[in-house]
Amino acid sequence: MEALVEQVRVLAKNGDETVRKSILDSLQSLRNSIETPDDTVQRFTFYNLQLAALRVGVDLKLFNFFADTEEPLTVVELSEKTKADKIFLGRILRYLASFGAIKETNKDTFTSTNITRTFSSSSFQAAICHYFDTMGPSIQKLPEFLKENHYKDPENSANTALQKAFNTDQPAFFWLQTQPEKMGFFQEYLTTNRTGRPTFLDVYPFLERATGLSPERVLFVDVGGGFGQQAIAFREKYPQLEGRVIVQDLAPTLAHALKHPKVGTSEQDFFQPQTIKGAKFYYLRNIFHDWPDDKAKIILKNTVDALADDSLILIDDMVLPNVGVHWQAAQLDILMMTTLAARERTQDQWYQLLENAGLKVNSITTYTSSLKDSILEVVPI
Numbered sequence: 001m002e003a004l005v006e007q008v009r010v011l012a013k014n015g016d017e018t019v020r021k022s023i024l025d026s027l028q029s030l031r032n033s034i035e036t037p038d039d040t041v042q043r044f045t046f047y048n049l050q051l052a053a054l055r056v057g058v059d060l061k062l063f064n065f066f067a068d069t070e071e072p073l074t075v076v077e078l079s080e081k082t083k084a085d086k087i088f089l090g091r092i093l094r095y096l097a098s099f100g101a102i103k104e105t106n107k108d109t110f111t112s113t114n115i116t117r118t119f120s121s122s123s124f125q126a127a128i129c130h131y132f133d134t135m136g137p138s139i140q141k142l143p144e145f146l147k148e149n150h151y152k153d154p155e156n157s158a159n160t161a162l163q164k165a166f167n168t169d170q171p172a173f174f175w176l177q178t179q180p181e182k183m184g185f186f187q188e189y190l191t192t193n194r195t196g197r198p199t200f201l202d203v204y205p206f207l208e209r210a211t212g213l214s215p216e217r218v219l220f221v222d223v224g225g226g227f228g229q230q231a232i233a234f235r236e237k238y239p240q241l242e243g244r245v246i247v248q249d250l251a252p253t254l255a256h257a258l259k260h261p262k263v264g265t266s267e268q269d270f271f272q273p274q275t276i277k278g279a280k281f282y283y284l285r286n287i288f289h290d291w292p293d294d295k296a297k298i299i300l301k302n303t304v305d306a307l308a309d310d311s312l313i314l315i316d317d318m319v320l321p322n323v324g325v326h327w328q329a330a331q332l333d334i335l336m337m338t339t340l341a342a343r344e345r346t347q348d349q350w351y352q353l354l355e356n357a358g359l360k361v362n363s364i365t366t367y368t369s370s371l372k373d374s375i376l377e378v379v380p381i
């Protein structure tokens with residue numbers, strides 16, 4: 001058995017991302033196929049308890065204490081560091097070890113695993129807090145919300161399970177701005193979300209497409225660009241391309257934008273007419289998946305109205321296959337439904353949305369294997 005596990009480990013280590021993902025998927029279907037009904041029930045019904053235990057681990061900084069040393073730590077040592085009760089701590093550590101978040105090496109003694117190291121990073125801790133504090137209560141309300149709404153596909157961003165969970169009538173992004181701690185977790189998580197994965201810069205042929213530039217013309221507008229990571233990465237990859245690079249977003253988000261000497265910022269509500277006219281590239285990453293089709297069409301129209309003849313709209317979002325969506329993509333789609341009445345769109349749904357907005361797709365280039373993150377180059381019909 002050990003030898004077999006080692007063989008699979010080596011295969012995953014030596015394979016590329018597609019091989020590694022396909023091994024993970026095979027392991028999942030292997031587990032599903034050999035579970036008894038009891039195993040299955042124990043596994044599915046305790047998922048939210050795992051996240052709660054990780055949340056406690058973050059609060060007590062357990063993952064940081066483990067990551068700070070190569071040596072195993074005892075319950076007594078951790079009790080001194082955290083000021084938590086020894087008996088309680090022993091129980092929570094045992095539970096965290098039971099699903100691999102840490103490893104038990106001896107009686108009342110634990111050490112780190114690769115999962116501990118992942119959760120010692122502040123942005124992944126922020127992910128735990130975001131998914132537990134904001135998404136958790138919303139997910140809990142999803143079945144009741146759907147039942148009350150007669151299982152209609154949610155379309156109103158001010159009426160989702162999130163509003164029900166937090167007793168608000170504001171859409172998630174506006175509501176989040178009134179919740180500094182939750183907003184902080186979300187923003188911190190976003191800053192490194194997708195770190196290490198390929199990006200649009202690895203696949204889109206900017207040098208080939210960047211014609212008609214001049215120092216006066218805006219080169220690249222990152223619409224709803226958040227803190228500006230993509231715009232900065234673009235500017236740094238292509239310093240030779242003439243023209244300004246600008247990040248647009250709402251003022252509260254821009255207040256946290258990263259500073260870069262060659263990237264400007266400009267306040268823009270994308271539901272209002274686009275104020276930067278005739279730029280070469282209008283780039284929108286992870287914007288449309290936040291909004292239902294009627295809202296997405298307004299954003300598209302505001303962008304189209306600002307285009308010059310040779311401008312290009314670049315949409316960076318997931319393009320799901322019409323059949324055989326990976327579980328990681330499918331779960332994100334349901335999350336979008338839960339908090340934003342939004343969706344991850346299939347290829348057919350993208351074509352439909354864009355055609356309805358008077359646009360045609362020049363190309364779709366997919367750059368991640370399971371989520372199918374893709375860059376769509378789009379122009380008016």
Ligand SMILES: C[S@@+](CC[C@H](N)C(=O)[O-])C[C@H]1O[C@@H](n2cnc3c(N)ncnc32)[C@H](O)[C@@H]1O
Nearest residue numbers: 173224225226249250253268269270271285286
């Ligand atoms: C999912 S984030 C994507 C951010 C960035 N494009 C990225 O990929 O990292 C959505 C962004 O849309 C911004 N946003 C939400 N409503 C907006 C509006 N009405 N006008 C402009 N930006 C908005 C949010 O502040 C947030 O930065």
